Amino acid sequence: SRNKQGVETGIQVQLCQKELWNQFHGLGNEMIITKAGRRMFPALKVNVTGLDPDGYYLIWVEITAVDNNRYRYVYPSSQWMIAGAGDVPLPTNRYLHPDIPAKGYHLMARIVNFDKLKLTNSKQTTEKGQIALHSMHKYQPLIYIQKVETPFTVPDQAVDTKIAFQFSFPETVFITVTAYQNQEITKLKIASNPFAKGFRDPVKNSE
Amino acid sequence: SRNKQGVETGIQVQLCQKELWNQFHGLGNEMIITKAGRRMFPALKVNVTGLDPDGYYLIWVEITAVDNNRYRYVYPSSQWMIAGAGDVPLPTNRYLHPDIPAKGYHLMARIVNFDKLKLTNSKQTTEKGQIALHSMHKYQPLIYIQKVETPFTVPDQAVDTKIAFQFSFPETVFITVTAYQNQEITKLKIASNPFAKGFRDPVKNSE
């Protein structure tokens, strides 16, 4: 991996559930955003390797606009089309992982899960754990890892995107919506998200 | 408060929900213990004051036998009576608060809640977050606070009951059971624990 200064490091971040992400990506992934905040599905989960086990790290997610367009789902062709210029980007919200600062050892020991992250379309949200986005825009999550000297560090103050290592995954690109446009996306969300209506345990079904 | 060496400190620990605890105490409080582990109700919740805001602390719960007796609930008189000698005490299990080591500031900022603690009668339990107790014995929870030099401290290794400050609350004494003996206890648990069957929202009830 390379950080923004181009320093070589051995840090590696691997996206979990790649097959699932790829299925959604293949259909043109949509993420619902609501006023109250909605989780991402799939959730961002990663395996981290190459950290100093005894070092302390911050890890967080930012979500950046892929381009400056507004999109529209065109039904006859069932495709996302550019519908005009995008809104002015909102000030970057970060979602800091709840467990940081964390020892490298602990970050590498298990999957780092960002499933509590929520997306909102509320512009003036100050809700913790929420990231505000424009609807009908194309986004991609970025994962940042930054080493800090001591666990005393207050994450909100220490975070510095310039010195952090950045990781991204093409299959996690999505378009924000307030209601699903592509019914194939809806079907796949229902089929794969245990909280989604329509899910049935096959065993129970056969009774 | 005083620690076991008698050193004067300004640390104070106040039990929350004193009225509720007193109601249970007045009836002879019973706590269910199961193989799988059962939460305490009421849960131990405390307010802590007098810590060094910038210092780091461990805080945990131990549950000690009040005496060396086995108890029995006698129905005609509806009273707990001593039924013989108690079993040999189990090796002390601690329930370390999940957030430690924690800065004094953070411990004092909000209620320190031990509601995830579970009691079990499984003798060879190694389940994290569980404390093994004998059924039909009388116990009292103790809360310990210990200052540590650095947040690097691994709690399990650093815990030292001899240098920690100990706090106890007479109203939290209880007798362990595998099924409630006193029906008044059952009624009060149902009435005050939102998870307990029998609880009904008065508004819904009137429909």
Added chain:
DNA sequence: ATGTTTCCACCTAGGTGAAAACTT
């Protein structure tokens, strides 16, 4: 016409006491 909000039934996940079955 298109996109958003609100409400809701339906899930998962897990904490309760009751009752029946089991143990000794």
Added chain:
DNA sequence: AAGTTTTCACCTAGGTGGAAACAT
């Protein structure tokens, strides 16, 4: 007879998509 284990219906708590109402 007395205590324990198992199972279960009934809760809380909160994550879903759908439908209808609403906004622009």
